[in-house]
Amino acid sequence: MISVAGSGHPGGSLSSADLVTALYFSVLRHNPSDPAWPDRDKFHMSKGHCCPLWFSVLAADGYMPQCELFTLRKFGSILQGHPDRRAPGVEMSSGSLGQGLSVGVGMSLAARLDGRQSRVYVLMGDGEIQEGNIWEAAMSAAHYKCDNLCGIVDYNGLQIDGRTSDIMGLEPIKAKWEAFGWHTIEIDGHDMAEILGAYKEAAGVKGRPSVIIAHTIKGKGVSFMENNVEFHGRAPTKEETEQALQELE
Amino acid sequence: MVELFYQRDVYGKTLVELGGKNTDIVVLDADLSSSTRTGLFAKAFPERFFNMGVAEQNLMGVAAGLAVSGKTVFASTFAIFATGRAWDQVRNGICYNHLNVKIVATHAGLTVGPDGASHQALEDLALVRVIPGINVVVPCDGPQTKAAVLAAAETPGPFYIRLGRAKVPTIEGTGDFRLGKAQVLREGGDVAIIACGMMVGNALKAAEKLAGKGVRARVINMHTLRPFDAETVKEAAGTVRGMVVCEEHSVVGGLCAAVAETLQEEGYCGRVTTVAIKEKFGQSGDPDELIKSYKLTAEDVERAALESIRG
Numbered sequence: 001m002i003s004v005a006g007s008g009h010p011g012g013s014l015s016s017a018d019l020v021t022a023l024y025f026s027v028l029r030h031n032p033s034d035p036a037w038p039d040r041d042k043f044h045m046s047k048g049h050c051c052p053l054w055f056s057v058l059a060a061d062g063y064m065p066q067c068e069l070f071t072l073r074k075f076g077s078i079l080q081g082h083p084d085r086r087a088p089g090v091e092m093s094s095g096s097l098g099q100g101l102s103v104g105v106g107m108s109l110a111a112r113l114d115g116r117q118s119r120v121y122v123l124m125g126d127g128e129i130q131e132g133n134i135w136e137a138a139m140s141a142a143h144y145k146c147d148n149l150c151g152i153v154d155y156n157g158l159q160i161d162g163r164t165s166d167i168m169g170l171e172p173i174k175a176k177w178e179a180f181g182w183h184t185i186e187i188d189g190h191d192m193a194e195i196l197g198a199y200k201e202a203a204g205v206k207g208r209p210s211v212i213i214a215h216t217i218k219g220k221g222v223s224f225m226e227n228n229v230e231f232h233g234r235a236p237t238k239e240e241t242e243q244a245l246q247e248l249e
Numbered sequence: 250m251v252e253l254f255y256q257r258d259v260y261g262k263t264l265v266e267l268g269g270k271n272t273d274i275v276v277l278d279a280d281l282s283s284s285t286r287t288g289l290f291a292k293a294f295p296e297r298f299f300n301m302g303v304a305e306q307n308l309m310g311v312a313a314g315l316a317v318s319g320k321t322v323f324a325s326t327f328a329i330f331a332t333g334r335a336w337d338q339v340r341n342g343i344c345y346n347h348l349n350v351k352i353v354a355t356h357a358g359l360t361v362g363p364d365g366a367s368h369q370a371l372e373d374l375a376l377v378r379v380i381p382g383i384n385v386v387v388p389c390d391g392p393q394t395k396a397a398v399l400a401a402a403e404t405p406g407p408f409y410i411r412l413g414r415a416k417v418p419t420i421e422g423t424g425d426f427r428l429g430k431a432q433v434l435r436e437g438g439d440v441a442i443i444a445c446g447m448m449v450g451n452a453l454k455a456a457e458k459l460a461g462k463g464v465r466a467r468v469i470n471m472h473t474l475r476p477f478d479a480e481t482v483k484e485a486a487g488t489v490r491g492m493v494v495c496e497e498h499s500v501v502g503g504l505c506a507a508v509a510e511t512l513q514e515e516g517y518c519g520r521v522t523t524v525a526i527k528e529k530f531g532q533s534g535d536p537d538e539l540i541k542s543y544k545l546t547a548e549d550v551e552r553a554a555l556e557s558i559r560g
Binding site: 085091092093095096098099100101102103104105106107108109110111113114132133136137139140143144 | 275296297299301302304306307309310311312313314315316317318319320337338341342345346
């Protein structure tokens with residue numbers, strides 16, 4: 001779909017693929033035929049540029065027909081270049097990095113006020129957590145004991161300009177979240193057993209929010225995209241797309 | 250004796266009134282709840298009040314998350330922080346999703362006084378007015394503040410309501426508030442004085458003085474900047490010889506700009522003068538001193554009105 005669109009972000013979509021797929025198919029309580037079901041769990045993709053992944057999962061789950069995916073980024077499409085509420089299943093737009101965890105805190109507090117059991121999941125990029133707004137939100141989630149909130153950091157180690165360690169170092173990432181009062185779980189973000197275990201562990205934590213720091217590989221599953229920063233924000237060519245799809249099968 | 254009210258006192262009391270009637274009302278602040286008076290709501294409904302600490306970006310982001318979950322959220326801080334510090338969250342989070350977040354910003358304009366330029370928002374109206382879909386209201390006194398807050402609570406979508414720090418006199422006839430419909434507080438066919446916020450009082454004083462000189466001034470309280478009541482401006486343009494626009498804000502991007510944008514489509518041939526802040530930051534001082542120094546007094550309005558009709 002990114003190839004047809006001619007632009008988009010394949011690298012980070014692939015690094016998050018296992019995390020988001022596991023969430024939608026094994027964790028979230030939701031109903032694709034009734035997206036507004038009040039007791040649903042909520043997912044918000046704060047790293048909005050990876051929406052090709054989100055839209056693909058939503059389509060696979062029945063929120064929209066598969067053919068819709070090929071309208072990504074086209075004029076008049078419900079699938080905008082960054083998440084937009086025109087797309088069924090998208091609760092809230094994103095795209096300007098660093099804002100989504102705050103939105104998650106708001107959703108978490110609303111669920112508590114309404115006495116709902118809903119859980120809220122927010123996917124962040126590793127480069128994204130360089131935004132100060134993330135840490136304002138992190139502080140407030142711990143202060144308000146948002147134990148129905150689970151953050152996920154897709155730690156693929158790359159951002160547009162290069163390696164996160166070169167551009168703006170994130171380490172010690174686990175200690176940072178712990179210092180902000182979060183229950184912190186570190187996993188291999190491509191190991192399905194570890195992913196499901198982490199979601200389960202997070203759901204059992206009381207009195208504070210949880211964050212899953214998922215070590216991932218940017219461009220996972222496609223040899224020439226893996227750990228290649230070039231594919232942060234460029235669409236594959238026709239030939240590259242064919243090879244990529246063969247490798248992913 | 251004219252009644253004087255702090256608009257923010259009225260705001261806080263109105264929030265408590267609303268909170269008692271509607272359990273979906275949630276209030277957020279960023280460590281200024283004693284100044285903005287959201288503290289009154291916090292005391293009455295502690296479970297529905299969240300203090301976000303000194304973190305305005307998070308304030309607006311959390312407000313968006315609550316609103317997208319069905320709450321009607323009032324979010325308050327000083328005008329300078331609500332608009333400047335958190336503009337991206339207001340634009341991309343609240344307004345792009347057309348959420349029920351009512352930003353009620355206090356301490357706008359020069360009359361913040363001694364705190365000085367860093368705290369005197371003279372650009373906030375420009376910053377919010379450019380965002381599609383947000384309602385922008387600048388009430389002129391206590392009763393109008395209450396009416397605007399009630400209207401915001403029952404009108405879907407985002408709001409920016411601008412309040413001052415200082416006490417303002419109650420102006421007769423402003424309680425009958427309709428969102429997006431300007432109030433003609435005084436009729437007159439020679440010159441139109443269009444004002445918002447605390448400048449409405451000065452506009453009325455100026456009109457009185459002008460009457461003594463045989464100049465009949467129409468005074469328009471343009472309390473809503475979005476949606477803008479272009480009709481009332483156009484109607485005045487077809488009648489009067491000159492116009493004055495008055496605001497406690499930069500001459501760029503606020504009420505002066507909204508009037509100019511309307512008139513440029515009208516073929517209005519008269520002059521439009523402005524009583525607003527021109528390419529300057531504020532500074533410390535008493536509100537009265539600042540109003541004099543930055544030429545926002547009733548005498549300044551009178552002078553600008555006469556200038557607008559000078560041949």
